[in-house]
Amino acid sequence: MTEALTQPVTQPVTQPLLRVRDVRKEFPTHGREVVRAVDGVSLEVRKGETLGLVGETGCGKSTLARCIAHLYDVTSGSVEFDGTELTGLSRRAMRPLRREIQMIFQDPYGSLNPRRRVGSIIGDPFAIHGISAGAERKRKVQDLMEVVGLNPEHYNRFPAEFSGGQRQRIGVARALALRPKLVICDEPVSALDVSIQAQIINLLADLQKEFDLTYVFISHDLSVVRHVSDRIAVMYLGKLVEVAPTEELFQQTRHPYTRALLSALPVADPDTADSREQIILAGDIPSATNPPQGCRFHTRCPKARATCAAAEPGLDPVLDDGPAHRTACFFPLTIGEDLSTAVPDLKAS
Amino acid sequence: MALLEVQDLRVSFDTPDGTVRAVRGLSFSVDRGQTLAVVGESGSGKSVATQTITGLTRGAQISGTAYFEGTDLISADAATLRRLRGAEIGMIFQDPLSSLHPHYRIGWQIVEMIQAHDHEISKRAARRRAADLLTLVGIPRAAERIDDYPHQFSGGMRQRVMIAMAMALDPALLIADEPTTALDVTVQAQVLNVMRRLQEEFGTAIILITHDLGVVAEMSDEVIVMYAGAMMERAPRRDIFYRNHHPYTQGLLASLPAQSGKRLTPIAGSPPSLINLPKGCPFAARCPHVFDRCRVETPPATDVQGDPRHQSACWLDHNVTEAVAS
8 A cells, every 4th residue: 555655656557457538427316406525526536546535425526436436337537448539438348358457336224225135135146247157256255255254154044143343344245246456435334333344444445455446535524535545536525625645735735625624523532632732614515507607615715715716627746746646726725725724715816 | 400300200101012121310410501412222221211202202100300400301391391391402303304294385484483472573583594504404495495395405404494493492402313414414513503503502401312423522511421321321422432441431542443454343242122221220131240249139330540530330349441451
């Protein structure tokens, strides 16, 4: 994990495994309007790294994940996986690629069919792709159960007989069955208690090493994302606002939204909790059917100026940041800048 | 005297699979103006305990006492409880949408609640009070929004409405059961801020039930750590984080994601069934320090380093806390 951090990010050693370019995904609503869930997102994920994707409810992070996994067709833009353009691929052409991109979902209760035995749930990917059958499939499934820390003898049990943490292990086993290259984890530990959450996070880290996996890790919990990610991308209302190597994002936060998000995260340490700067954002996230003009965050941003309402900032390196750290902001934060006392002034430029 | 004094609370439910012993001998007290955080994982009994105190666990077998300003809530009749709930004890739950009636306007629901307890107040005055309350919890244009329906509010705004209702009659005690769990972090920060402000202004005591140790560190004065229906440790906030004694408390804190990519230290295994609890300490099967006695005798909660405010239910030496040991 640390390896990816120390590599010179200016010169990607290998071709990125995933390249997302200007992806948009719109959903029609009852009226004439559309929800612009993902609105022009570009990012790359290198082989073997973990990219954390954070943002609040409705920011489009899960929609983006589903666009990458080809569960949704994109409205426009390009998703290139391992050198192959996925958008516009027919079902048949997509099929072999489906094996290489898998998802792990949040809800270990809702994502497993309660009437089916665990062995056949985990064996589904083999059946669908016609890979093995009979005793050989059973052996493969039991191997997988062992790998994710389940008792292979529980092959014939039903999901209800497992605890939440064990069910998430079942979901992980199913995702790994076909030896994917890219695994998209959509809030994989959000429904679990902390002691169990730590077990699953460790499991995911072990599996990454063992099977050379690349993760896109989606979560609203910044402390979890900080722990698992090499790089973090922050989303707000369908757009990326900041992308940076993990520690750089925390130490040299540039975007006011990122800073607000970080400052809102409760820390399990009374001394820090008592002394740190807290930025309480005003209002709620605006609607994605009618997002604000200009910078989408300007309606809630403590530093907003007239420019922010008039024009949309691009996602580029700001101040003295290197190319790996990109921020979409006209007035990025300097290190040590106090945001808690900033006051928006939409008349000033 | 404490505002609420709970002694040896026991709650069990009969189910087709057997008797679930959800709360097993819980004692604690809350002082005026203080925040007591009750932490624990799913099934630790933290919600059942407070729901029982407010008479919301129907069909359960209950024993123990819970004295609130001289009245035992456990033996109190339904009418007494109804009078206390809302007026003296306000409640907020995790999911504001299921606590608000979707068919009635927000203002109507608050007015009804005020009038149910205050028979003198006129409809107009109650309505004015409702608008004031909405302003107090930070709802913009409260005078207009009072006629909106619950679905017209966002999650964070609904939770503010719930807080407004809970605070409507200036209760002495507010029970908040995972009040911000369903909310995004920036909205959670807003809502916690509102709770803090109201506590300062009105001196309300708060019982805050949460699984989030971050929220505990931010909000509490005192903390109770629960596991399998029983209290494992209780202490002032800083002691829970810096001078904790119980291996379960230590396990919870160690499970939290660290700052860097270091490996996490989870607690092995999973919580025991509350139907067939093993003998001895409920945490024994997962405890890294377990020894023979733990599997035979249940440890009582006793003082840590002679401090009666800090208690731990563990057989390990009570003169050694984590900070001292490491």
